[in-house]
Amino acid sequence: MIEFLCALHLAFWMNCQTGPDSFVGFVEGEYVEVAPVTTARLNQLLVQRGDVLKAGDLIAVQESSDARSALSQAQANLEQAQAQLANLQLGKRPEEIAVIEAELSSARVALAQSERDKERLTQLSAAGQFVSASDLDQAITAQETAAANLQQIQANLEVAKLSAREDEIKSASASVALARAQLENAKWLLSEREIYAPAEGLVTQILKRAGETSGPSAPVIQLLPDNGRLVTFFVPEALRSGLQLGQSVELDCSGCEPPTDVVITYLGQEVEYSPPVIYSADRRQELVYRVEARSGSNSLQLAPGQIVDVLLKTAE
Numbered sequence: 001m002i003e004f005l006c007a008l009h010l011a012f013w014m015n016c017q018t019g020p021d022s023f024v025g026f027v028e029g030e031y032v033e034v035a036p037v038t039t040a041r042l043n044q045l046l047v048q049r050g051d052v053l054k055a056g057d058l059i060a061v062q063e064s065s066d067a068r069s070a071l072s073q074a075q076a077n078l079e080q081a082q083a084q085l086a087n088l089q090l091g092k093r094p095e096e097i098a099v100i101e102a103e104l105s106s107a108r109v110a111l112a113q114s115e116r117d118k119e120r121l122t123q124l125s126a127a128g129q130f131v132s133a134s135d136l137d138q139a140i141t142a143q144e145t146a147a148a149n150l151q152q153i154q155a156n157l158e159v160a161k162l163s164a165r166e167d168e169i170k171s172a173s174a175s176v177a178l179a180r181a182q183l184e185n186a187k188w189l190l191s192e193r194e195i196y197a198p199a200e201g202l203v204t205q206i207l208k209r210a211g212e213t214s215g216p217s218a219p220v221i222q223l224l225p226d227n228g229r230l231v232t233f234f235v236p237e238a239l240r241s242g243l244q245l246g247q248s249v250e251l252d253c254s255g256c257e258p259p260t261d262v263v264i265t266y267l268g269q270e271v272e273y274s275p276p277v278i279y280s281a282d283r284r285q286e287l288v289y290r291v292e293a294r295s296g297s298n299s300l301q302l303a304p305g306q307i308v309d310v311l312l313k314t315a316e
Helices: 002-016 065-090 094-126 133-160 166-191
Strands: 022-029 032-034 040-045 058-062 194-196 201-206 221-225 229-236 249-252 262-267 287-295 307-312
Touching: 065 166, 094 133, 229 307, 249 262
Parallel strands: none
Antiparallel strands: 022 229, 022 307, 032 221, 040 058, 058 194, 201 221, 229 287, 249 307, 262 287
């Protein structure tokens, strides 16, 4: 509808050209639809149509109970992963090591006793006293068994004091890193339930109200940023090659103070026929190019749909 109205305005204003480098253009708005990153019910809407916002102003608040639950779960997962990593790095608990050390002391006593029994029977046999071969064999076997048992318990104690294998620790460390990243993501998602203005601008439309569902494809408001205005005009094919990006143009508008720092920011690459509704009958077959110009600072006086006169200045 705006483009159609602009076309009608242009059809009238084309008769007001003052020279070969003067053209009638119109102001277009580049609107931003501000939407949340997740889908949720809108609890609060804090702005209304016509409000002028600053960057960072709070616009709306979404329901966040599910996001808070997700944050709590992510925190618990991180604590669990950190505890598992610490357990692998420290090895057995002191209480478990104390049990193994007690078993080691008992094994030393058993070995000493078996060595005494073996020595006593060996001496009796050497003195000519009657000692059965089976008793001597049993004493030797008991001593060897006690020695082997002592070595095994000593090895168990050394292993208990070691941390887990390197690959297990790496895996646990990766789990901690993943849990920490998930926690940061959960914090970010919770913070995004509050919707803020991305830039300074004017609220032109309210698209969602409290109680309605908003989301990435269901924006809350339409915003016209302060730097979201551009002037569009059309130039004949003969003038297109002489224009340059960054070239200054002068504007004149009725009832407003036009910006003074307007430069060309876009030059159409495809030629087109001037629409009959815009141009008079004697110019309807003229080839034209679309040109867009912007102001770097003071374009707030311009309103989308407004008709302006554009005067080309010599490129520097």
